[in-house]
Amino acid sequence: MPELPEVETTRRGIEPHILGHEIQGLIVRQDRLRWPVPPRLENRLRGQRILRVERRAKYLLLQTGTGTLLIHLGMSGSLRVLPPGTPPGPHDHIDLVFQHCCLRLRDPRRFGAVLWTSEAVAGHALLRHLGPEPLGQEFNGEWLYRLARRRHGPVKNFIMDGKVVVGVGNIYASESLFHAGIHPHRPCNRISLNRYHRLVEEIRRVLISAIRQGGTSLRDFQREDGRPGYFAQELQVYGRERQPCPRCGQPIRQRRIGQRSSYFCSHCQR
DNA sequence: AAATTCTCCTGAAGGC
DNA sequence: TGCCTTCAGGAGAATT
Secondary structure: OOOHHHHHHHHHHHHHHHOOOEEEEEEEOOOEOOOEOOOOHHHHHOOOEOOEEEEEOOEEEEEOOOOEEEEEOOOOOEEEEEOOOOOOOOOEEEEEEEOOOEEEEEOOOOOOEEEEEOOOHHHOHHHHOOOOOOOOOOOOHHHHHHHHOOOOOEHHHHHOOOOOOOOOOHHHHHHHHHHHOOOOOOEHHHOOHHHHHHHHHHHHHHHHHHHHOOOEOOOOOOOOOOOOOEHHHHOOOOOOOOOEOOOOOOEOEEEEEOOEEEEEOOOOOO
16 A cells, blocks of 8 residues: 555656656546546646645645646556556556557556645645654654654654654554564554654654665555565565564564554564 | 544455 | 455544
8 A cells, every 4th residue: 555655766766767757638537536536637738837846744746837737646546657658457546648658557456646726735734744754854853753742642642643753554563662672552642752763763764764665565555667675575564463473482463543453563663 | 732533536456 | 155354544623
């Protein structure tokens, strides 16, 4: 499921194909995504050039001269760059058509979104209240420690909260906490500043490493050229219940924390 | 205010 | 073989 590394992998993959190119058309086969695709969106897009291909949190932002197309991959979405006219398969809901290629959104579960704003994109309702980027400067141990003072929920939920830090989803939350040696269920206000420094370091390390591997493909995710990401083979705990902990050999445990499956080693993580 | 629950959706997996 | 139930999950919205 697309988390920050998958979205960044996608951004880097599509950018060279579409940057500076003119949008010829938009084909919407299914407009019922998480929110309805805006009606008559093609009229706004046709003739516009892609001026920037950016990412904020898990949103892809395709900036044109008149506004920005926001794309979210939800949990099963992927974007591919295909030759124009390639016949669509199941769940290929939307094509952004260029002269030389077609950018195609496939999203079996339709939790993704395609939206438009003609205002400054940072002020959009979906982006306005987001926390810092995990790979940016203002995300650090002090930030986490300070926010955690007035909370008490499990640290895993804490770092998956987009107001605390963006882009850390279920897979990378479990992985980062394992590397930091912190139990996912530990109350976030019972963690020292030093351990938060370490956690920030591990979140960054895991995300950067996953980006380098092209993300994690468990089921639906594929890169813009159809290849999978290869970080799944680096996963230490996610999806590995009952298998031996890579560090101490005791069985990895699975437990639901905040409605999400969480994986951890109860010996190595405290 | 923070925490919890609900909601959208499809496909895989398990039970009988 | 086939039909049913259950589960997975991003994250905003609604509720407690």
